[in-house]
Amino acid sequence: xxxxxxxxxxxxxxxxxxxxxxxxxxxxxxxxxxxxxxxxxxxxxxxxxxxxxxxxxxxxxxxxxxxxxxxxxxxxxxxxxxxxxxxxxxxxxxxxxxxxxxxxxxxxxxxxxxxxxxxxxxxxxxxxxxxxxxxxxxxxxxxxxxxxxxxxxxxxxxxxxxxxxxxxxxxxxxxxxxxxxxxxxxxxxxxxxxxxxxxxxxxxxxxxxxxxxxxxxxxxxxxxxxxxxxxxxxxxxx
Amino acid sequence: xxxxxxxxxxxxxxxxxxxxxxxxxxxxxxxxxxxxxxxxxxxxxxxxxxxxxxxxxxxxxxxxxxxxxxxxxxxxxxxxxxxxxxxxxxxxxxxxxxxxxxxxxxxxxxxxxxxxxxxxxxxxxxxxxxxxxxxxxxxxxxxxxxxxxxxxxxxxxxxxxxxxxxxxxxxxxxxxxxxxxxxxxxxxxxxxxxxxxxxxxxxxxxxxxxxxxxxxxxxxxxxxxxxxxxxxxxxxxx
DNA sequence: TTGTGTCTAGTTGTCTGACAAATTCAAGTG
DNA sequence: CACTTGAATTTGTCAGACAACTAGACACAA
Numbered sequence: 001x002x003x004x005x006x007x008x009x010x011x012x013x014x015x016x017x018x019x020x021x022x023x024x025x026x027x028x029x030x031x032x033x034x035x036x037x038x039x040x041x042x043x044x045x046x047x048x049x050x051x052x053x054x055x056x057x058x059x060x061x062x063x064x065x066x067x068x069x070x071x072x073x074x075x076x077x078x079x080x081x082x083x084x085x086x087x088x089x090x091x092x093x094x095x096x097x098x099x100x101x102x103x104x105x106x107x108x109x110x111x112x113x114x115x116x117x118x119x120x121x122x123x124x125x126x127x128x129x130x131x132x133x134x135x136x137x138x139x140x141x142x143x144x145x146x147x148x149x150x151x152x153x154x155x156x157x158x159x160x161x162x163x164x165x166x167x168x169x170x171x172x173x174x175x176x177x178x179x180x181x182x183x184x185x186x187x188x189x190x191x192x193x194x195x196x197x198x199x200x201x202x203x204x205x206x207x208x209x210x211x212x213x214x215x216x217x218x219x220x221x222x223x224x225x226x227x228x229x230x231x232x233x234x235x236x237x238x
Numbered sequence: 239x240x241x242x243x244x245x246x247x248x249x250x251x252x253x254x255x256x257x258x259x260x261x262x263x264x265x266x267x268x269x270x271x272x273x274x275x276x277x278x279x280x281x282x283x284x285x286x287x288x289x290x291x292x293x294x295x296x297x298x299x300x301x302x303x304x305x306x307x308x309x310x311x312x313x314x315x316x317x318x319x320x321x322x323x324x325x326x327x328x329x330x331x332x333x334x335x336x337x338x339x340x341x342x343x344x345x346x347x348x349x350x351x352x353x354x355x356x357x358x359x360x361x362x363x364x365x366x367x368x369x370x371x372x373x374x375x376x377x378x379x380x381x382x383x384x385x386x387x388x389x390x391x392x393x394x395x396x397x398x399x400x401x402x403x404x405x406x407x408x409x410x411x412x413x414x415x416x417x418x419x420x421x422x423x424x425x426x427x428x429x430x431x432x433x434x435x436x437x438x439x440x441x442x443x444x445x446x447x448x449x450x451x452x453x454x455x456x457x458x459x460x461x462x463x464x465x466x467x468x469x470x471x472x473x474x475x476x
Numbered sequence: 477t478t479g480t481g482t483c484t485a486g487t488t489g490t491c492t493g494a495c496a497a498a499t500t501c502a503a504g505t506g
Numbered sequence: 507c508a509c510t511t512g513a514a515t516t517t518g519t520c521a522g523a524c525a526a527c528t529a530g531a532c533a534c535a536a
Contacts, residue, residue, distance in 0.1 A: 006489075010434045011424060028516055039491045041279050044518090048283045049435040052290040053421035060517045061499030077315070077417070080471035175471040179315070181419035181439040181462045183291035186249060196248045197287040199437045201419040205471075224419045231469055233318035233413040233443075244518075266487055277520040282489090298488045299527030479536080489526070497518070505510075 009038055009046045017055050017066055025063045026056070052183070052197050054223060073131070077231040080175045080207070082160040083129050083137060092131060096159030098191060100126040101150045110142050113206060113217035121145040127159045128191050135192040136226040140219040147215055161216055162207070170209060177205035188221050199224060247276055247284045255293050260306010264294070267302070290421070290435050292461060311369070315469040318413045318445070320398040321367050321375060330369060334397030336429060338364040339388045348380050351444060351455035359383040365397045366429050373430045374464040378457040385453055399454055400445070408447065415443035426459050437462060 013036070020026065027035065033043045047064065050056045058064045075086045087094040106120040114122065122142050129137040141161040147170075148161070157164055165172060183197040192200075203220040251274070258264065265273065271281045285302065288294045296302045313324045325332040344358040352360065360380050367375040379399040385408075386399070395402055403410060421435040430436075441458040 007424075007434070014424075014434075030516085041282075041492090042490055044279075045283055045286045045489095048286045049290050049421075049433070052287050053435050055421075058517065059499080060497065061515080063499090063516060077469045077471055177469050177471060179417060179439070179467045179469065180465070181437050181460075183287075183293075183437055186252075195287070196252075197291050199419050199421055201417070201439075222419075227418070229417045231315045231415050231417065233315055233415060268487090279521090280519055283518095296488065297528080299486080300529070301487060477536105480534085481532105482534100483532080484530090485528105486530105487526100487528075489524105491524080492522090493520105495518105495520080497516100499516075500514085502513090503511085506508090 006042060006046060009036055009042065010049065012036055013046055013050060017050060020066045022066055025065050028063065051195055052199065054194060054198050054225070073136075073226060074228040075230075077177065077229055080162070080172075082162040083139075084158070084160045084163060087131070094136075095130045095133075096127050097130055097135075098126070098128045099159050100124075101153060102126075103145065103150060106142075110217065114142065114144060114214045116144055116214075123148045123150055125159075125161050126191075129159075131226060135194075136223050138188050138191045138221040141216050142218070143216045161218075165207075165215060170215065171211075172215065173208050173210045173212075175205050175207040177203045179203055182221075184221070192221065192223060194223070201227070201229070244280060244284060247274055247280065248287065250274055251284055251288060255288060255304055258304045260304055263301040263303050289433055290437065292432060292436050292463075295432075311464060312466040313468075315415065315467055318400070318410075320400040321377075322396070322398045322401060325369070332374075333368045333371075334365050335368055335373075336364070336366045337397050338362075339391060340364075341383070341388060344380075348455065352380065352382060352452045354382055354452075361386045361388055363397075363399050364429075367397075369464060373432075374461050376426050376429045376459040379454050380456070381454045399456075403445075403453060408453065409449075410445060410447060410453065413443050413445040415441045417441055420459075422459070430459065430461060432461070439465070439467070 016026070026032065029040050029043055029047075033040045036043065047056065047058065051058060055067060056064055057067055073083070073086050073090060073092060075081065083094060102124050104122055104124055106114065106116055106118055106122050108118060110122060111118045111120065114120070121144070123145050125141040125143070127139055128135050129139065143161070180202050182200055182202045184192065184194055184200050186196050188200070189196040189198065201222040201224055203218070203222075205218050205220070207215045207218070209215050254264070264270065267278050267281055271278045274281065285294065285296065289296060293305060294302055295305055311321070311324050311328060311330060313319065321332060340362050342360055342362055344352065344354055344356055344360050346356060348360060349356045349358065352358070359382070361383050363379040363381070365377055366373050367377065381399070418440050420438055420440045422430065422432055422438050424434050426438070427434040427436065439460040439462055441456070441460075443456050443458070445453045445456070447453050
């Protein structure tokens with residue numbers, strides 16, 4: 001079943017990339033194509049696939065570079081904590097960039113997520129989390145305006161909606177997170193400085209207060225490799 | 239930043255794919271390339287990216303098809319249950335194929351996962367789970383041979399190692415699952431009938447018995463869209 | 477009728493060669 | 507030293523061609 005050059009190619013390229021230190025440049029495309037015995041067009045299709053997986057990055061005029069792994073953030077999913085808290089716990093330095101706070105009205109999706117009527121006034125908070133300067137996560141919180149108004153934004157606000165709510169003393173209770181894997185959309189790709197379609201871990205979660213009301217509805221996008229999420233599962237009929 | 243044909247293309251193609259019913263064929267590559275005003279080479283790179291995301295599937299000689307979503311399996315991660323159990327609970331029909339049981343010796347990775355000495359005799363169980371005929375998950379269990387010998391395989395064994403252990407009355411306790419997103423490796427891609435590098439949700443988990451011993455070390459690969467995994471998270475400072 | 481083999485038009489897979497656009501870096505210039 | 511220029515290198519895109527494969531139509535024999 002390995003008749004096609006494309007499949008041989010992927011195998012050899014995967015090995016080459018795995019054995020090349022992060023940040024280092026790969027041979028040029030004409031050079032690689034000759035080495036692997038395929039045309040540049042076929043090589044480029046394979047490269048596109050690896051780029052979609054986030055393993056390499058291509059820059060016109062400069063070359064193709066292997067993306068290296070950096071330190072990972074480890075978290076148990078049973079406990080809800082902000083990335084900031086999570087990073088502090090592990091002595092990692094994270095920064096927040098591209099912070100955007102805006103007013104909007106709930107569309108169907110937001111209305112379902114927050115369990116509010118369509119058209120309700122809501123506040124949306126978007127931000128990019130960076131580790132060692134590189135984007136590693138993109139977070140979009142949407143909250144009812146009665147919970148959080150852009151004007152309320154204190155100077156101490158450093159980007160974590162969760163930390164802010166906790167610090168403010170809101171009666172948070174639990175969160176429900178849906179977990180899946182997706183390819184980056186245009187908006188997410190731009191924010192995370194990756195290509196549309198690149199592999200991402202995606203959480204799609206709601207934070208409830210003690211009365212069962214939804215305080216915030218959050219979309220989280222994580223670049224794989226920087227995070228280790230784990231969860232403890234009890235046996236079914238236990 | 240949208241100067242390159244490739245980026246315009248991805249946007250238009252994403253829309254086209256989203257608006258095309260599942261299972262339906264897209265226009266041929268020369269036709270599409272003309273419509274979108276790009277060369278076939280550029281079009282194919284974009285197509286490769288969408289194929290990597292699992293949104294389309296290309297078949298030489300036949301055409302390019304949009305893969306449609308089918309019914310989803312919903313599961314809370316707090317409770318450990320087999321896909322079989324999970325499907326039954328929701329009246330979905332799943333089948334198991336490509337069941338392979340083999341003996342091997344623990345390599346470094348398996349030894350770490352099972353917490354046994356390097357070279358310990360282990361049993362590996364591989365299988366593909368299908369819903370509506372299509373592969374949706376690929377599972378690889380590795381167990382110490384003292385827990386599970388291939389010869390022990392009862393006729394009732396239908397592919398679920400977990401269900402087997404539970405039914406046998408083993409004192410299962412908890413499982414720890416690590417969650418991430420990855421691109422498919424060659425082995426996984428072949429089993430799931432997708433392309434190497436396609437987006438997958440990946441669990442990497444261990445099941446412990448009441449004494450803290452690891453009973454099985456499992457790699458699970460899920461094609462996104464067929465599953466809804468969720469988890470309830472408690473607020474940090476409870 | 478049913479099944480089988482063959483043919484053909486259409487589709488994806490790959491190749492070759494070329495040019496455009498961006499980057500890098502060294503040499504030149506004030 | 508700061509800035510410009512220009513050549514070499516590298517990725518982005520294009521055009522056209524042929525090979526490999528698929529699906530459907532068709533003829534023909536059982």
